[in-house]
Amino acid sequence: xxxxxxxxxxxxxxxxxxxxxxxxxxxxxxxxxxxxxxxxxxxxxxxxxxxxxxxxxxxxxxxxxxxxxxxxxxxxxxxxxxxxxxxxxxxxxxxxxxxxxxxxxxxxxxxxxxxxxxxxxxxxxxxxxxxxxxxxxxxxxxxxxxxxxxxxxxxxxxxxxxxxxxxxxxxxxxxxxxxxxxxxxxxxxxxxxxxxxxxxxxxxxxxxxxxxxxxxxxxxxxxxxxxxxxxxxxxxxxxxxxxxxxxxxxxxxxxxxxxxxxxxxxxxxxx
Amino acid sequence: xxxxxxxxxxxxxxxxxxxxxxxxxxxxxxxxxxxxxxxxxxxxxxxxxxxxxxxxxxxxxxxxxxxxxxxxxxxxxxxxxxxxxxxxxxxxxxxxxxxxxxxxxxxxxxxxxxxxxxxxxxxxxxxxxxxxxxxxxxxxxxxxxxxxxxxxxxxxxxxxxxxxxxxxxxxxxxxxxxxxxxxxxxxxxxxxxxxxxxxxxxxxxxxxxxxxxxxxxxxxxxxxxxxxxxxxxxxxxxxxxxxxxxxxxxxxxxxxxxxxxx
Amino acid sequence: xxxxxxxxxxxxxxxxxxxxxxxxxxxxxxxxxxxxxxxxxxxxxxxxxxxxxxxxxxxxxxxxxxxxxxxxxxxxxxxxxxxxxxxxxxxxxxxxxxxxxxxxxxxx
Numbered sequence: 001x002x003x004x005x006x007x008x009x010x011x012x013x014x015x016x017x018x019x020x021x022x023x024x025x026x027x028x029x030x031x032x033x034x035x036x037x038x039x040x041x042x043x044x045x046x047x048x049x050x051x052x053x054x055x056x057x058x059x060x061x062x063x064x065x066x067x068x069x070x071x072x073x074x075x076x077x078x079x080x081x082x083x084x085x086x087x088x089x090x091x092x093x094x095x096x097x098x099x100x101x102x103x104x105x106x107x108x109x110x111x112x113x114x115x116x117x118x119x120x121x122x123x124x125x126x127x128x129x130x131x132x133x134x135x136x137x138x139x140x141x142x143x144x145x146x147x148x149x150x151x152x153x154x155x156x157x158x159x160x161x162x163x164x165x166x167x168x169x170x171x172x173x174x175x176x177x178x179x180x181x182x183x184x185x186x187x188x189x190x191x192x193x194x195x196x197x198x199x200x201x202x203x204x205x206x207x208x209x210x211x212x213x214x215x216x217x218x219x220x221x222x223x224x225x226x227x228x229x230x231x232x233x234x235x236x237x238x239x240x241x242x243x244x245x246x247x248x249x250x251x252x253x254x255x256x257x258x259x260x261x262x263x264x265x266x267x268x269x270x271x
Numbered sequence: 272x273x274x275x276x277x278x279x280x281x282x283x284x285x286x287x288x289x290x291x292x293x294x295x296x297x298x299x300x301x302x303x304x305x306x307x308x309x310x311x312x313x314x315x316x317x318x319x320x321x322x323x324x325x326x327x328x329x330x331x332x333x334x335x336x337x338x339x340x341x342x343x344x345x346x347x348x349x350x351x352x353x354x355x356x357x358x359x360x361x362x363x364x365x366x367x368x369x370x371x372x373x374x375x376x377x378x379x380x381x382x383x384x385x386x387x388x389x390x391x392x393x394x395x396x397x398x399x400x401x402x403x404x405x406x407x408x409x410x411x412x413x414x415x416x417x418x419x420x421x422x423x424x425x426x427x428x429x430x431x432x433x434x435x436x437x438x439x440x441x442x443x444x445x446x447x448x449x450x451x452x453x454x455x456x457x458x459x460x461x462x463x464x465x466x467x468x469x470x471x472x473x474x475x476x477x478x479x480x481x482x483x484x485x486x487x488x489x490x491x492x493x494x495x496x497x498x499x500x501x502x503x504x505x506x507x508x509x510x511x512x513x514x515x516x517x518x519x520x521x522x523x524x525x526x527x528x529x530x531x532x533x
Numbered sequence: 534x535x536x537x538x539x540x541x542x543x544x545x546x547x548x549x550x551x552x553x554x555x556x557x558x559x560x561x562x563x564x565x566x567x568x569x570x571x572x573x574x575x576x577x578x579x580x581x582x583x584x585x586x587x588x589x590x591x592x593x594x595x596x597x598x599x600x601x602x603x604x605x606x607x608x609x610x611x612x613x614x615x616x617x618x619x620x621x622x623x624x625x626x627x628x629x630x631x632x633x634x635x636x637x638x639x640x641x
Binding site for chain 1: 392393396397398400401402403404405406407
């Protein structure tokens with residue numbers, strides 16, 4: 001008899017030939033990716049790599065112009081309302097800036113999904129809320145408003161809200177951005193503990209190499225709208241792909257300059 | 272020349288696009304309003320925000336509007352020797368036209384702009400995305416309580432505006448110019464009919480809906496604004512847009528209902 | 534989730550089976566509060582529980598608190614791996630009196 005999370009289909013997320021555009025600009029140019037049950041998958045990429053767009057598409061917030069995203073066995077973009085709602089209940093999302101509702105206290109924010117989707121007793125919800133706040137070291141901050149918290153605390157509260165329904169699938173947008181090293185390390189630790197204790201499948205989108213290497217079971221590197229490679233931490237570290245090495249060594253892009261093109265960019269009048 | 276045509280087409284398409292989105296949002300919010308469960312707490316909170324906290328502005332502007340009206344009417348009526356009409360003309364102007372319009376404009380300035388900025392900030396800070404990811408319908412959770420509160424509050428604020436305005440007229444006509452109190456109120460009772468009150472009521476109901484709709488929709492679709500709106504600059508831009516658009520809609524709606532009902 | 538209840542000396546033993554999630558935890562909670570309300574010492578036999586979510590944990594926490602208030606004993610026994618990990622994650626394994634088998638409680 002196993003943990004219930006194991007009844008989730010495998011792969012938990014299946015992305016096929018995903019193309020996403022903003023207006024006429026193609027941001028993602030055909031992405032294939034599998035996220036396996038119970039793994040921590042880190043989607044890594046520099047700015048402009050399309051990783052934020054990729055996350056929004058995985059979450060069903062942005063519709064693809066081609067290809068599909070299957071989450072827990074259902075196409076998240078074409079599923080009917082009921083199915084999509086059922087999917088959402090099994091997904092937790094911690095946004096980069098926390099995205100706590102500013103009109104509600106920290107506790108009410110964490111409780112929000114419980115209120116919306118369960119008929120649990122008020123006492124049960126309160127204890128669950130406090131359990132999750134304990135998990136992120138925010139015990140006692142229940143009645144404060146988001147505006148009274150520091151950026152790092154908002155982020156941790158958002159983490160608590162993301163896991164309050166014990167999701168099978170958890171998404172993190174830049175978990176360590178804007179955090180001090182200690183808090184950031186704590187969050188990394190927590191991600192691993194959640195994976196081990198709850199068998200949660202976790203998708204982390206980040207540009208932070210250090211934390212990525214620490215928590216990832218597998219890494220998928222995005223560059224200019226494509227998957228450059230997907231593999232273990234070792235495989236990514238040892239890749240001889242120049243663009244990946246550039247990212248790892250924080251070398252700027254476009255090291256080799258095309259003189260004519262540069263001149264055209266500087267002097268051209270046609271945008 | 273082709274550039275101009277291209278631009279005209281672009282703007283037209285974008286405007287239609289936006290109008291369609293806003294209509295869809297209104298429809299979804301209406302569905303949410305018609306289908307229980309309701310969250311009375313958040314509706315009350317919105318009524319407090321739109322209604323109660325607009326009271327002072329409404330009372331002050333109502334008082335001065337009534338006083339100015341009586342002042343102008345007194346001068347005009349004085350020339351024709353029909354000063355005893357002051358009560359009814361002031362009351363009719365307030366109840367039929369100025370009450371609904373002025374009260375609505377005040378609510379736009381005080382609450383509409385704030386609502387738009389609030390929702391706009393929720394959009395830019397991903398709060399609306401977070402709601403969607405939690406499987407909570409933003410139309411039900413955010414928009415519907417505001418629309419309900421707007422439709423309930425604006426008529427009440429309008430009637431308060433009317434009453435205070437009539438008192439303002441009384442101050443000018445009776446207290447300052449020495450018109451008899453009986454004449455002021457008798458002509459009002461004789462001159463104002465249910466039809467006039469109904470017209471004011473319909474207007475204020477419509478304005479309540481339009482104000483909250485435009486304010487929330489402008490904030491809600493901030494990310495789809497032409498040329499892309501972003502961050503603080505985007506919020507301030509859509510808020511200004513919402514106020515201007517609401518003001519135009521109120522004046523246009525006022526004319527429209529006037530023309531239909533006369 | 535199913536559960537059976539039996540009395541063993543001073544203790545009432547609740548033995549749930551299967552998965553306890555937010556659909557089923559309210560039933561367990563009512564049962565726990567009911568037994569404690571009757572002034573009995575309570576043991577939860579977790580041997581047949583394969584999964585618990587946070588709402589189940591919260592119900593157990595509330596039970597423990599009620600028992601302490603009323604001066605009754607409250608214990609868990611026979612935790613499987615998955616529920617034990619969940620308790621460990623929230624550091625509640627240090628808070629609940631836990632024994633390996635239900636008999637360890639009854640014989641003590």
